[in-house]
Amino acid sequence: MAVNIEAYNSIIEELKSKSVQLVAVSKTKPMEDIKALYNAGQRDFGENYVQEITEKQPALPADIHWHFIGHLQSNKVKYIAPFVYLIHGVDSLKLLQEINKQASKNNRVIDCLLQVYIAQEESKFGLDENELQEIIANLSSLTSVRVTGLMGMASFSDDLSKVRNEFHNLKSIFDKLKSQELPANCQPSILSMGMSGDYQVAVEEGSTMVRIGSLLFGARK
DSSP states (O other): OOOOHHHHHHHHHHHHTTTOEEEEEOTTOOHHHHHHHHHTTOOEEEESOHHHHHHHGGGSOTTOEEEEOSOOOGGGHHHHTTTOSEEEEEOOHHHHHHHHHHHHHTTOOEEEEEEBOOSSOTTOOOBOHHHHHHHHHHGGGOTTEEEEEEEOOOOSOSOHHHHHHHHHHHHHHHHHHHHSOOOTTEEEEEEEOOOTTTHHHHHHTTOSEEEEOHHHHOOOO
16 A cells, blocks of 8 residues: 555644654655655654664655664664664663663764553563663763653553553653653653554553554555
């Protein structure tokens, strides 16, 4: 299926009225599809695989904001450090330290979201509240990263009340974090939660950024 511009326009209108940012998830999608959405006005694109994002980035317009939304391995950080706009899934202090090191080598400060584990599924990655606080306690020494918020993935479930509850929990962790005294490089303004199947529930529960792929690009093969 080609890009669904009609769906894009309607989602953008819906999100704009609530001040929610859209990241178009373009993983596995061809560059023509990204260009079509770019031409419709989209600038934020999310990719899951390092090899794919590093191939697409130089071939597409320079003003695209590339979001890395997959599970990032420490040894791959160096490949995206020169250009990545926001890393969504930081789930360990070790990974954040590596991002800091590679950002410094590129004379950049890289914005990151800390991924909190909210789903009742073993397959999901993320921090618990104690690990989150440990990272916050170590942040002031990491001068080439900035934590701009939290990210979480709800259970893959048709039970929307369960999903809502998980988003609600993440919002309360986010609010608690914002009420703390924080280091200068922790400026939590982004709460990234919600995907194609559950973004409306996420927005109702306080999400400020949603990651949508299949509604825009069609289902993945």
